[in-house]
Amino acid sequence: MNKNKHNSLLIGMMLFSPIVASTLSISCWKVNYEKDIKISFKRDKNEILASEILKYLEATSASLKVKYNLSIVKADDTKGIVELMITPIYKGKVEKRFNLTFDGFKKNKMTPLEEILQKIQNVDLSEKQTKTIEEYVDSFKGSDLANKITINGKKMQEFLTRHKIVSTPKLETKNKELGIAVLKIKFELNNEVKEIAYEISGFKKIYAHITPSPYVADTLLDKAINELGTVDLVDKEKHTISQYQKQFGNNLKEKLKFHKIGKDLKKYLEENQELEIKSVKLQITSATKGTGTVKFILKNKSNNKLREVDGNVSGFKEDQIAKALDEVLINVSLEDVEKLDPEEYKAHYNDLKSRIIAKNFDNAKLVNDLKTKKIEIKDVKIQVKNYTTGNYLISVTIKNLENNEEITTNYEASNKFKSISIQDIVNKNGNIEFNDKNQTVQGFVDKYKDSQLKAFIKNFDEYNKKFKDYGIELRKDKLVVLEKDDTKIKLTIEYISDKFTSTSFMKEFEISGFSSKQKTNELNKKAKELAEKGELIYSLPYISYYLDDVKNIKNWVNSTNEDYAKIFLNEDNDNFIIKRDSNNIFFKVESLIFDDTDPSCKYNEIIKSESNDGNYATMHFVKNGSEITKILIKFKLANDSSNKVYEVVFWEKEEQTSQ
Structure with a gap:
């Protein structure tokens, strides 16, 4: 007998519970469609998600005269509610639509990351009022951008640290004239990734009349441009234009000079305090010839009118x-x-x-x-x-x-590489392998429906690398039970990249080798028979290390004053370990056995706690005063509708007979 192998067991069930609408009402050749429609479900509602309703619903006509088309208006899988739009078609004519709402569907638990992200009520950026979106993007990138993000009024990093989340932000322009941007934040927790887009307003507005190079009627701006004259840059003869841009690109305002006023721009602006020069840029026209264009915005601060000014510059050091x-x-x-x-x-x-x-x-x-x-x-x-x-x-x-x-x-480049599509790469890169197939297909789907591909694809890292090199992202699109075979699953993967003309491709995989319902039922029956006979979990009192296990347990109980402990399999699935909780020090118990003669039988799928809060058995310590007199193991069977608690004596103090 192999000791304590990790084996699986889940039950997949399909129930049919038709719900029939009330009878039809037809008079004068007019149909009351809301009474005529007859709705039936192929599966019990509490087994399916609200968003899946169209796959398991049939709509027929009691009068046999009407055809009904159904579409989802909105579905909330967390609340188990869906609203459908019903379109009656009578004698080939589309009649007035109506909506029906259904509840009682299986509620989809939010993932750990979704639960955390639900706490976000407000996302914003600091220091946005003084910058246009383009200026903001130029000023704050990577970690600098992350440091400017606030969540619920506090720095984003506090939120991330508290919940152990990793994030990647990206700021994009939505309407630069109105100062509206979109902040996309990709959150990641334990291989689960969610990207959420937040609209951010309040950036400095760019009025439509300044782009590109418009003329804005303003006496002060006209006067300033006339007084300043042609724009130029100082010290350019000491640098090539590439060197100049690299060295002074972030501080070009200090390098401006105007031919009519010479170098003393600072004094001119002090004398004309209603004027402001901003957003100075140098664009290289020819690095070899040392020519370029200087552009800047001249602003009248009294009325916020703007004028875009540019001028050609030359005379840089020759760039050999x-x-x-x-x-x-x-x-x-x-x-x-x-x-x-x-x-x-x-x-x-x-x-x-x-x-x-x-x-x-x-x-x-x-x-x-x-x-x-x-x-x-x-x-x-x-x-x-x-x-x-x-x-x-x-x-x-x-x-x-x-x-x-x-x-x-x-x-x-003057030539081109061989053409390739996402489909070409998918087709030449083989198949995938699943982990954890020793269970029913429904059990597998229920377990991994909210998981990333990496959680259940055995060769994911190797498979994903073949696409990562091409910048292709893999996303799980569908994970469903194959309708005609209860030992197969259909997985649809979407392959996405903007580096290809066709940016997306879908591929379906059929994965076989899962336990059939018949096999699952047999395992459940066998587990119950063994549990009734005390042979599912039991001790080996005749082996040499049994008494050592008992001694270790007693010492641990006496040192911690615990009255119970949880029994799990260790990471290698070859020994039981005892621990109070996930953070408690644990030790092996080698003389405790779980019957695993059938390789499909998994401890953490067959067993559940007496309190129904996990897949583990519980060890209880019976005491007489401070002395331990009995060690009991209690558990339930995960798929036993009777909810019976089974007890196994691991060790009991021998009664001493009087002489």
């Missing part, structure tokens, strides 16, 4: 590196990409530096020519634009060997 690259890196591409998709290519060629080519240059000639110009290619990466079209960018990092400065530039 940019010039050299422009001469060489023309029609850049990677060699021989046409027969492979990007991921296959990267797997086949580890060093992409050895694959880069350009117009009139093979790889060797390209590398040598750049070296003569004191340039070294440090790194080459692929940025896929679309796997289906094969379009891609080449990210090239070069090093200036004279000053060790490194620059990264993206080039549009």
